[in-house]
Amino acid sequence: MPILRLAIPTPLRSLFDYLPPAQLSAAEIEALQPGCRLRVNFGRRQLQGYLVEVAADSEVPGSALKEARELLDTEALPAPTVLQLCLWAADYYQHPPGEVLELAFPPGLRGGKPHQPPGASAWTLSQRGRGLPDGALGRSPRQAEALQLLQQGGAVAGTVFREMGISTAILRQLEQKGLAERCTLPPPAVTAQAGPGLALNPDQAAAVAGILAGYGSFASHLLEGVTGSGKTEVYLQLIAHCLQQGDQALVLIPEIGLTPQTLERFRTRFGQGIAVLHSGLNATERYAAWEAARTGAAGIVIGTRSAIFTSLQRPGLIIVDEEHDSSFKQQDGFRYSARDLAVKRAQIENCTVILGSATPALETLHNALQGRYGHHQLALRAGSSELPEIAAIDVRRQELQGGMSAELREAVRTTLAAGHQVLLFLNRRGYAPTLQCHDCGWIAQCRACDARLTVHRRQRRLRCHHCSAGESLPSRCPQCHGNRLLTNGLGTEQTEDVLRLQFSAWPVHRVDSDSMQGRGAMQALVDEVGTGLPCILLGTQMLTKGHHFPGVNLVAVIDADALLFSADFRGEERMAQLLTQVAGRAGRAGDAGRVLLQTHYPDHPVMQAMLQESYAVQARRMLEQRRQSGMPPCGRLLLLRTDSADASTGEAFLGALRRKVQDQLPAGCQLIGPLPSPLQRRAGKFRSQLLVTAADVRHAQRAARLLAAEATQLPARNGLNWSIDVDPLDLG
Numbered sequence: 001m002p003i004l005r006l007a008i009p010t011p012l013r014s015l016f017d018y019l020p021p022a023q024l025s026a027a028e029i030e031a032l033q034p035g036c037r038l039r040v041n042f043g044r045r046q047l048q049g050y051l052v053e054v055a056a057d058s059e060v061p062g063s064a065l066k067e068a069r070e071l072l073d074t075e076a077l078p079a080p081t082v083l084q085l086c087l088w089a090a091d092y093y094q095h096p097p098g099e100v101l102e103l104a105f106p107p108g109l110r111g112g113k114p115h116q117p118p119g120a121s122a123w124t125l126s127q128r129g130r131g132l133p134d135g136a137l138g139r140s141p142r143q144a145e146a147l148q149l150l151q152q153g154g155a156v157a158g159t160v161f162r163e164m165g166i167s168t169a170i171l172r173q174l175e176q177k178g179l180a181e182r183c184t185l186p187p188p189a190v191t192a193q194a195g196p197g198l199a200l201n202p203d204q205a206a207a208v209a210g211i212l213a214g215y216g217s218f219a220s221h222l223l224e225g226v227t228g229s230g231k232t233e234v235y236l237q238l239i240a241h242c243l244q245q246g247d248q249a250l251v252l253i254p255e256i257g258l259t260p261q262t263l264e265r266f267r268t269r270f271g272q273g274i275a276v277l278h279s280g281l282n283a284t285e286r287y288a289a290w291e292a293a294r295t296g297a298a299g300i301v302i303g304t305r306s307a308i309f310t311s312l313q314r315p316g317l318i319i320v321d322e323e324h325d326s327s328f329k330q331q332d333g334f335r336y337s338a339r340d341l342a343v344k345r346a347q348i349e350n351c352t353v354i355l356g357s358a359t360p361a362l363e364t365l366h367n368a369l370q371g372r373y374g375h376h377q378l379a380l381r382a383g384s385s386e387l388p389e390i391a392a393i394d395v396r397r398q399e400l401q402g403g404m405s406a407e408l409r410e411a412v413r414t415t416l417a418a419g420h421q422v423l424l425f426l427n428r429r430g431y432a433p434t435l436q437c438h439d440c441g442w443i444a445q446c447r448a449c450d451a452r453l454t455v456h457r458r459q460r461r462l463r464c465h466h467c468s469a470g471e472s473l474p475s476r477c478p479q480c481h482g483n484r485l486l487t488n489g490l491g492t493e494q495t496e497d498v499l500r501l502q503f504s505a506w507p508v509h510r511v512d513s514d515s516m517q518g519r520g521a522m523q524a525l526v527d528e529v530g531t532g533l534p535c536i537l538l539g540t541q542m543l544t545k546g547h548h549f550p551g552v553n554l555v556a557v558i559d560a561d562a563l564l565f566s567a568d569f570r571g572e573e574r575m576a577q578l579l580t581q582v583a584g585r586a587g588r589a590g591d592a593g594r595v596l597l598q599t600h601y602p603d604h605p606v607m608q609a610m611l612q613e614s615y616a617v618q619a620r621r622m623l624e625q626r627r628q629s630g631m632p633p634c635g636r637l638l639l640l641r642t643d644s645a646d647a648s649t650g651e652a653f654l655g656a657l658r659r660k661v662q663d664q665l666p667a668g669c670q671l672i673g674p675l676p677s678p679l680q681r682r683a684g685k686f687r688s689q690l691l692v693t694a695a696d697v698r699h700a701q702r703a704a705r706l707l708a709a710e711a712t713q714l715p716a717r718n719g720l721n722w723s724i725d726v727d728p729l730d731l732g
């Protein structure tokens, strides 16, 4: 008896054996394809499983094997290459294969639902209708007419009947007689066609030619181009080539970068035929986009992280824009990097992948410098505009208002008076990060986390930025009932207040996740700022991604020191990326613009580097430091985390794990921990971690398999949860 080996979305890291459903004939079992969905009993639940292989025998004794209930697909819906990618990723990231394979399907196909892609409603003949002799409906001419149309074969759109004057009522009568059935028409294939591109400058032309030279087989490329250097134009022309070959292009964009502005740029060049996939869509929209990608109806697929698992009919090109962006790495559950999987996918699909950024991740730069990736540099801004100059403002002993020195306030004033726009960057939302009692010293703390509550004045609330906790803003100290409550530190709301007072003649736009609620908020802002009239933009990271503000002539970082003292080994890289990206918003419309960094440490080497060196130079120096320290990308990391109700449970689990694995680890691997995580208690759980360092990817992989296997064997008491993070981005 053949055995069906299934991946089932459960936390268990294994495949499950089932007998084929009884209804299936030997020939049907023979024809089963990996990736087909089956409904199965799993414990007391019914779940949807995914066929991985049909095996000749099972380790489970025959009598213990259960039958799968039902086959949901007669042919596999995801592309075989996507299945291969999922299984590879499940092994690489040591995540349960069923939960990974689930991502190969849109949410609309996850609960055992039949494959009925959304589309225009249509009608076809039923089994019975097909066997009906001519003239069988002699007494009902309208029904006969409808039937005749259907007998010409295939599905007929509802609109066609309406044009012929056949009402839905007539069709419903055929349906009731069991002669006709409803169905949906797949979306029509719209060929995306490229409008004319810009005349490329020599650097752009060299990049396009260099990338196209290897088109048609696997190759990875880094496109390293300063902000505004015309990377997007390079992508667009490569996509035009891809479409000309009849291939499809997959474009991955950071969470926050998938803006109407970005889409508009693609639509203007290529018209329709673009499928868009992101978490803001409803299930029907995602299903339709997924189907258009899978069937090849859409020439271009643009999406955020999880779009890397979208099946394509004829993949030719994969682009990861702003590849350094941390939103490409999922930070919980299945902790994959969509950027790294894009390279793996291109290898499986035998196609071209391009990672583009003004501030490439050191991982990517390392690969390019080692010759594993093609490396194309755009060192100059496209068009006429120059890169802005960066200067520091030494704020020591200065009087600050809303965090701004007199020098900065003056710079803002002259910029506005000259008719330009100003962008101020402050990466902390809310009014102030601390509320303290002046009488007794009490500080507002989150009850569930090792963290202070942030004051949100607009909402009159205290909110935790690590969990969902919140409470109303007290007017008296809960400890001593004193009424002298002080705020310490600075958030965007506070700076906004000062700006509104001091620059009341100009509009002030605060841009953070509190002020930009709702789908249209950001677009409305972008439209308004797009008029070019003088105004002040004040915001968090949200401002630095994906948006172009051509009228901005002054960019200032209000608290550059906030980035300076990070405990994370990636701290300096992040700071350089963020500041370079912020600075890149300035001077896009011809004029070079200015960038000011406010700091108490103007002589700090990292600050000096920011002022004097390009990101390209800084990145190469940081890479040298990583080489000396053996940290990624010049070594590999993996992290095993536990969450538990008290600190000792997690530490005991990780201590036991350490003892089990330490003599079996591959040579050169080192264990660090168990240690409490930097923010140990969050949302009521205590987090501990065990870090593994390895010399290279092969050793890290062996270590990951070993750790996951041993952790699975250990008893997890008191509701302890553990998870493994391969190539972690944050060590928290």
Ligand code: ADP
Pocket: 198, 199, 200, 201, 204, 225, 226, 227, 228, 229, 230, 231, 232, 233, 234, 382, 383
């Ligand atoms: P990036 O993606 O690197 O930030 P963009 O592709 O957005 O850069 O280009 C920045 C600006 O330069 C855009 O306004 C774009 O239209 C313009 N641009 C790009 N390439 C060229 C070119 N070859 N000739 C003229 N202008 C260009």
Ligand code: ZN
Pocket: 437, 438, 439, 440, 441, 442, 477, 478, 479, 480, 481, 482
């Ligand atoms: Zn008090």
Ligand code: ZN
Pocket: 446, 447, 448, 449, 451, 464, 465, 466, 467, 468, 469, 682, 683
């Ligand atoms: Zn909290």
